[in-house]
Amino acid sequence: MTIQLKDIAKYLNVSVSSVSKTINGTGRVGKETRERIMKAIEELGYQPNEVARSLKRKSANSLGVIVSDLSNPFYSKVIKGIESVASRNDHHVIVCNSNEDAHKEEEYVKLLMQNRVSGLIIASVGGNPKALKPYIRSGIPFVFIDNEPRIDEQYNLVTIDNIKASYELTQHLLDQGHRHLAIITGPLDQSTALERKLGFEKCLSDNGVTMSEQWVGSGEFKQASGYAIMKDWLKRDQLPTALFAANDFLLYGATKALYERGLRIPDDMAVACFDADDETGLIRPRLTSVVQPAYDIGAAAAEMIMRRKQEGAPRQAERIVLESSFRPNESSLKGR
Amino acid sequence: MTIQLKDIAKYLNVSVSSVSKTINGTGRVGKETRERIMKAIEELGYQPNEVARSLKRKSANSLGVIVSDLSNPFYSKVIKGIESVASRNDHHVIVCNSNEDAHKEEEYVKLLMQNRVSGLIIASVGGNPKALKPYIRSGIPFVFIDNEPRIDEQYNLVTIDNIKASYELTQHLLDQGHRHLAIITGPLDQSTALERKLGFEKCLSDNGVTMSEQWVGSGEFKQASGYAIMKDWLKRDQLPTALFAANDFLLYGATKALYERGLRIPDDMAVACFDADDETGLIRPRLTSVVQPAYDIGAAAAEMIMRRKQEGAPRQAERIVLESSFRPNESSLKGR
């Protein structure tokens, strides 16, 4: 039997409330009793039951996180950022993996709400945005990261400026002399995928380069999609001279197809993408990429929740746009 | 105000217990009332309070996980495995990041215990193993992964056979003709670091090759350590012809030092390590590595907990040893 408040109260012939007070440092407790209580807690190895506390408090000291792919380094860094802020605020983090499955995502939102988390950070895959509305309305702070939900509801958001970053990346490709550009992006119902495509288009258009629809691919944000799309393109007579992939996985898939065909990078095709943050230092050629401040995104989202929790009053929806960094690398680019 | 059991009971003029029963599918409830209740639940959008349930049940439907580095792909895969099993069993996962800090690890163990998790999976950094004993005794199932704790207590464990895998890797190096081998391993108070070193030593000894202490390095399982150690070695007159790194981070750090010095792999030094599982397909040279079944380790650990929870009776400690896979790659090896 695990020991609880009343046990240590009985043990010392004091009231449970005195014990509770000394534990929480609230209310008045005589110095001497306080000390006896402290000692007894230590001796008996008392561990407060956080579940009971949460029930009383009507909020668990926890943050819920839903990401679409737990093994994606981008998201692990996001979570690391969240965890760090949460820990500093005596909260813990419940991590859920939707696996790009909108239905699972919904299930998890429900689960987290039922567990009365203090807030919820979600990289939505946006299958059925309306489904989230009732939850958002419930008052528990929601913070979206990465993707914007397609709803009219007010929502908090932490992201980067995808259009701008994409524009910049594309411009760099053009500056290298490339005129035949291809893009492989993610699901177009996800704002990241769409916006990266938009930035690409806009840049081409601003530079008077025509974008040919035949070189626009869209799939899931996964290797398999990048691979399949490039595999398909390789059947054609001509190839673009440069590829823009909307995330690193898509690029890895595409390069796999290229390599299998015996083509080389950047000689046969230059490449650039989002999210390729080489931790190993061994990726060759070195990649040109837009890198998001993943850790900071997570930290900012968590802080947003902590702030709202403290303030109590559910004020207006916030929107934080962080700076991404552009890392050009000649070895993956080589102009035309 | 969020709606609760008694609200829907009042709404229908039935008792809370009837509502509770239909929700849980326990006890007898008339078919008609059941249906009315179901309908009302739907209509009013009732969300059961899991905190209250957990309090009553005396156990939260959650698994606690403590890893030493959340952004290490090995651990994200472990967590993914845990999450998958947990989700299938209607549990959620609380993720904690000890950051290789034994003190933080202890804090988190306490936190998770206080939150009455159903079980706890921990990649211990093993700073102060005795500190965990009281918790292990508490009855909540503990499962260690990766590192074995240095305690006499009974504990559950899921790992690979590090000595054997290490032996195999070393043998391969020898088979390529290498005779001057160096090893960089992790903190020797961690069983993984120690065992990988032991397998290395044993293999050399079995092959009549002498291991020179001067080529044995030990640091944290981080890039910085690998870098620092190799940097130091580079000051010497001679270098080994092959390097064995006890994990991928150590290797990346070491190669960084080698590259800075203008040395090449495998020409100037062959390399091999644990945990280098290239998801990108772009790492060059392709690495020779022992790869652990990270996802399966997580899944097995989670299943162990679920099993114990179901059975109730805390039976004897279990130990599961999974198979690692050895992935040789000529391009990082080239014999002498």
Add this chain to the structure above:
DNA sequence: TTGAAAGCGCTAACAT
């Protein structure tokens, strides 16, 4: 079949 009521372990308002 249905309902009343006793807790789960804790906090906080209130009384002493």
Add this chain to the structure above:
DNA sequence: ATGTTAGCGCTTTCAA
């Protein structure tokens, strides 16, 4: 300064 007690929202025994 200390103690008593009414809940937090739910499950579950026990009676009706």
